[in-house]
Amino acid sequence: MRRFIAGAAVLVAALIATSQPAAACAGLIGPNGAVNLLRTTTFAGYTNGVEHYVTSFKFQGGSGQFGSLIPLPDVPTKVEKGGDWTLQRLIRETEVFAKRNVFGPVALSAGAREDAQVLMQVKIDALDITVLKGGGEAVGRWATEKGFRLPPDGPEVLDFYAARSPIFLAAVFDADAAKARGQQIGDGTPVHITIPTANPWVPLRILATGKNADARVEADVYLLTDRKPVLLPAPFANGMQLQYSQTASASLLNDLRSDRGMDWVPEMAWLTKIGINAAASQLTYDLAVSANGTVPSRVAAGLEAPAKPQAPSIPPSSQPIALVGIAMLGLGALLLIGKFAPRSVRP
């Protein structure tokens, strides 16, 4: 069984590096003012046929409930609280590297309207996480019925992703519950998601959801694969830039492995960092990743629609899986504007 790790950390809006401006976040609107989702960072690793995602959600300001919808490539088997410093360690690895100057993601559902199926519900600190299965319409309806308001491009984007995978993760942050727990605004909540998948892609288009065409989208995508990956589209002159690409250091892998829930991190891997700095109108595609040397799928990159909606599949354990690069762009995705947000609150 091939073992490799794919890691993808994606920052939505505000981003991973502490030097990044928090103002890059899309604005979540709460009933008493703007709430900025400071950063969403995701690391994805793949080994023994299972993909592990560690994602952190940070919120700043506001009250009420806010959330995001994140497309997933397949059905997760477990959602639990993640390690405390995996994401930060990954960031630090590439920041040091940069200083040395070394270089280095809709077809409408057919037939009668079906409700979204709730596959899993987990509460982690002040985060209510729901894994949904359904077409774009069903998932959008679920969010609307829960009292959240999707942006105008939400229906089309949901269909875009549902055509490839009908699995979505909704992460709803209750700011009032966080205060009651004693959480400080800006504290991160790491979430570890375990997903068997044979169809890896990193959702990028979802970063532009709800933004004006000329709005800038900035994010960092971290990929950790068993060998140097092949990417589609290639990160060149399309809003993406390859900023780091080399063998992951033993130090990094050892540090990651020692964090909670990360004992599956292998001994060797390739680390890639892609910087996203694009106009929202440029992000009409996702990032397909192949870590086995083959050319990634145009369908996985969102460059072509699938022939028919893809059903989630759990690959057999003996089947090698290319990459697990699904970075969760919690923020940039579909922002579920705060529950109970009155019309009077205008962005």
Next chain:
Amino acid sequence: MRRVLVALALAAFVASACAPAVAATLPTEVGIRIHYSRFAPNRIEVPANVPITFTIVNDDPIDHEWLIGDSAFHNRHRGGTESVHGDRFGEVSLPALTTKTATLTFEPGTYTFICHFPGHEAYGMVGVLVARG
């Protein structure tokens, strides 16, 4: 010169004779579909001073609205705070995946219909209705 004047007079006569004929061919029942936060059609012509029945289908899993009026009407709604409409002329709220009908009569002129949910107008959820008398 005389020929020109006769031609002009004939043209004016034809135009005036055709106007009510054109209006008579315009629909009095109009279907509008909302899909991916867009109106289709987004340009409608109807006869003025005649009740027009609009059937508006919201195919999106999100709420929309169909507000039709002049610029002053829309300026008021851009700054409005009502989350639901329906009891006043030209104001139709459409919850997700619903269909509503409204029967309205317009004086001759051009009107705009817009969804004033945050971000929807800027996204392109705008249409024009011309009432021909």
